[in-house]
Amino acid sequence: MSVQELEPDTPEPEAGRWAKVRQWVLIGLAAAILIPGIAFIIGWFVIDVDTPQQIAAKQGQGVTLMYNDGVTELGKITGKPRTIVGSGDIAQSMRDAAMAAEDPTFLSNRGFDPLGVVRAVAGQLGLVDQSGGSGITQQYIKVATASDAPTITRKFVEIVSAAKMTSVATKDEIITGYLNTIYFGRDAYGVQEAAKAYFGHSAKELTPSESALLAGLIQQPSSGNTLPNEVSVERFKYVQAQLNKNNLMSQADRAGLKFPENIQPFLGSGSGPNQYIKNQVNDELANGDTGGIGAATISAKGYKVVTTIDKGAQDRAIEAAREIMANQPANLRSALVATDPRTGGVLAYYGGERNNERFLDYASRAQPPGSTFKPFALTAALKNNISPNRTYTGLPQVFPGYAPGVEVQNAGTPTCSRCSLWEGIRQSINTVFIDMVTKGDVTPPQIADAAHEAGIPEKFTSDGKTVKTLQGADGVTNAGIALGEYTVTPKDMANAFGSFVNDGKRNDVHFIAKIIDDKGTDMWHFEAKNKPVFDEANAQNNTDIARTVTRAMEAVVPYSGARLANNRPAAAKSGTVQGAEGMAPNENTQAWFVGYTPQVSTAVWVGADDPKSNGPIALKGNFPCRSSNSVEAHDIYGADEPACIWKSFLNGYLAGKPMDRFLPATKFFGGGGNNNGDDTFTNAPRPTSVTLIPPTTTSGGEDPDPSTTNKPCIPGINCPKPPTSKPPTTEPSDPPTRPGPPTFPGGGGGGGGGTPRSNEE
Numbered sequence: 001m002s003v004q005e006l007e008p009d010t011p012e013p014e015a016g017r018w019a020k021v022r023q024w025v026l027i028g029l030a031a032a033i034l035i036p037g038i039a040f041i042i043g044w045f046v047i048d049v050d051t052p053q054q055i056a057a058k059q060g061q062g063v064t065l066m067y068n069d070g071v072t073e074l075g076k077i078t079g080k081p082r083t084i085v086g087s088g089d090i091a092q093s094m095r096d097a098a099m100a101a102e103d104p105t106f107l108s109n110r111g112f113d114p115l116g117v118v119r120a121v122a123g124q125l126g127l128v129d130q131s132g133g134s135g136i137t138q139q140y141i142k143v144a145t146a147s148d149a150p151t152i153t154r155k156f157v158e159i160v161s162a163a164k165m166t167s168v169a170t171k172d173e174i175i176t177g178y179l180n181t182i183y184f185g186r187d188a189y190g191v192q193e194a195a196k197a198y199f200g201h202s203a204k205e206l207t208p209s210e211s212a213l214l215a216g217l218i219q220q221p222s223s224g225n226t227l228p229n230e231v232s233v234e235r236f237k238y239v240q241a242q243l244n245k246n247n248l249m250s251q252a253d254r255a256g257l258k259f260p261e262n263i264q265p266f267l268g269s270g271s272g273p274n275q276y277i278k279n280q281v282n283d284e285l286a287n288g289d290t291g292g293i294g295a296a297t298i299s300a301k302g303y304k305v306v307t308t309i310d311k312g313a314q315d316r317a318i319e320a321a322r323e324i325m326a327n328q329p330a331n332l333r334s335a336l337v338a339t340d341p342r343t344g345g346v347l348a349y350y351g352g353e354r355n356n357e358r359f360l361d362y363a364s365r366a367q368p369p370g371s372t373f374k375p376f377a378l379t380a381a382l383k384n385n386i387s388p389n390r391t392y393t394g395l396p397q398v399f400p401g402y403a404p405g406v407e408v409q410n411a412g413t414p415t416c417s418r419c420s421l422w423e424g425i426r427q428s429i430n431t432v433f434i435d436m437v438t439k440g441d442v443t444p445p446q447i448a449d450a451a452h453e454a455g456i457p458e459k460f461t462s463d464g465k466t467v468k469t470l471q472g473a474d475g476v477t478n479a480g481i482a483l484g485e486y487t488v489t490p491k492d493m494a495n496a497f498g499s500f501v502n503d504g505k506r507n508d509v510h511f512i513a514k515i516i517d518d519k520g521t522d523m524w525h526f527e528a529k530n531k532p533v534f535d536e537a538n539a540q541n542n543t544d545i546a547r548t549v550t551r552a553m554e555a556v557v558p559y560s561g562a563r564l565a566n567n568r569p570a571a572a573k574s575g576t577v578q579g580a581e582g583m584a585p586n587e588n589t590q591a592w593f594v595g596y597t598p599q600v601s602t603a604v605w606v607g608a609d610d611p612k613s614n615g616p617i618a619l620k621g622n623f624p625c626r627s628s629n630s631v632e633a634h635d636i637y638g639a640d641e642p643a644c645i646w647k648s649f650l651n652g653y654l655a656g657k658p659m660d661r662f663l664p665a666t667k668f669f670g671g672g673g674n675n676n677g678d679d680t681f682t683n684a685p686r687p688t689s690v691t692l693i694p695p696t697t698t699s700g701g702e703d704p705d706p707s708t709t710n711k712p713c714i715p716g717i718n719c720p721k722p723p724t725s726k727p728p729t730t731e732p733s734d735p736p737t738r739p740g741p742p743t744f745p746g747g748g749g750g751g752g753g754g755t756p757r758s759n760e761e
Helices: 014-046 052-059 092-101 112-126 136-145 154-168 171-181 191-201 206-219 230-245 251-255 274-287 296-300 311-326 369-385 422-425 430-439 444-454 478-483 490-501 539-554 641-652
Strands: 065-066 073-077 304-307 332-339 346-350 392-393 395-398 400-407 419-420 459-462 465-470 513-516 523-525 571-578 589-594 602-608 690-692
Touching: 065 274, 065 296, 092 136, 092 171, 092 206, 092 230, 136 171, 136 346, 171 191, 191 206, 206 230, 206 459, 230 251, 274 296, 274 304, 274 346, 274 513, 311 332, 311 641, 332 490, 332 641, 369 422, 369 430, 369 478, 369 490, 369 539, 369 571, 369 589, 392 430, 395 430, 400 430, 422 430, 422 478, 422 539, 430 478, 444 478, 459 513, 465 602, 490 539, 490 589, 490 602, 539 571, 571 641, 589 641, 602 641
Parallel strands: 065 304, 571 690
Antiparallel strands: 065 073, 304 513, 332 346, 332 602, 392 419, 395 400, 459 465, 513 523, 571 589, 589 602
């Protein structure tokens, strides 16, 4: 039998391979067209679109806020009625500005911009940076469908609904409905409410500049709460450019468009202290990371916001403030913020009674903190491995290289001529910290870094500019930072001090704990980060820094007469600010008491201001917090009304709660030192203070630089020396019950003698 030889396989011709490739490409393209097309057709018949009236009604349901127990209702936000106006009642300039800012092709597109959609989908797939890609009709649909989630499914629903709406409604009806429903900030839903909230008149009366401002706020509504600021100014400029680019405004008109004047914000329709909480939650929903769930979704779907606010803490905060502030001068203001150090959640928030004519939230208003900032200077020293037993001068003197020829003073007489950092904190001795800084042991930027690490924000917006905190307008941080020269808010101080009690771990301050549906299921919840901040590389050193600062501030509490009931462990620091424009340099204007127990960190601020000028005035009080300063119309220091509010709040809130204690540090920084054995704590309630410089006029007749107005200074350094007067007779406010800072073996410096004098704020 013959065997037929098999021929080897011959390779497929090149043309055949390319034919198959083309075939599969065509199949893929067909699928890419047919599948979305079929889905689009199905969606067209399945997806319904609400009318503008239905959309507005859904928004009007409001957002329900709960206390942190998830059961007790705190209140509602964004539920006030709004006015639906017709096309003829909206200024054409507003319609033009909205189209220019949000959807330049609105008048010609079919409800969506294909290129914008492609960019958005690519962003969802991680191919490019995420961007919205939604035009006016899609944004309108997003409100109607109550979906803020950044998903491809939501985007598909938007596209189908937008196309469907465009086929059944005119462009005029769509833009009118859109402007009647979107959020503009200041609790204003719809353009009519926005025109009233920002300018005090109707939407029909909006000018081109006012329209440009409102159109710019559509993407950043919370930036409208305080105008102007960097975001609102940049958005205003963007709208100007877009109007000109799309031939809706001439170059000449664009050049003449100025940022408009606006009325004082009235944030929210409610009254009373809790309204400030609602405003904070509203801003957090607009700006915070809540899993893409915004106010529109919460309102339409009936979700609830469980806040971090503890009802017991909030009630006690209001009671404590009202108790101490009753029968006080009418111009006296106060604020209290309490946070949970383990999470950064705000437990109590009192920004004032919210019945003064300006509706200012003092809990979030930046003020110079005075000597309450000295713990951050101690933190910077510990980070440099400087022992808290290292001594510096307690005597007034001229420091070489700092304010040449000017003597730095203390407001009282310290009990030591060479004073340790322990005593510098306890007695609030200015010269100790200026001596430390001018010697180069700690630099001013290092103090700023320590404060930022603890939780003081690194920047904020002011007059349309990004301003870095804890430095001057020239970008320089000077030694006055150790004495509280730069402004901070009570909210941020409470959170930053919480990083000390939380063993050097920081959490972001926040008001929203979670968002739940009508069955109580979590739709989103906050996750605490507990980030080590003072030494990320060495966890134990990070902990020891925080615990050592706590140990130093424990001594301040009895020294200030603020010991809590049953000797509950607490650590705190007081501060007082003096002087302002048109005032004597030794007149107090603001006073602070900031501190914590192991469970809660609390900042209290008391100030006085003139509603007409917005500026501070002399701080006088009537509540007899201390027997040494109990007369009516007494000068208020940190150890007076602020300490009383702090003490009353914590005693009430913590009554019946476990008596937790602070844990000790395991490390002796810098090798220690025994401060010559002088570690006995004595009481001396006379405050140390920081003074504000009256503004000066520049040479050439120009207005003073706003960055120097009300700038704090150190008595005897860079502000007028107060007139010489005999200090009032004082007495100990509370006898000591525990020893001073621990004595560590090693170096150290001599203690001083002298008669104990009041030197605490």
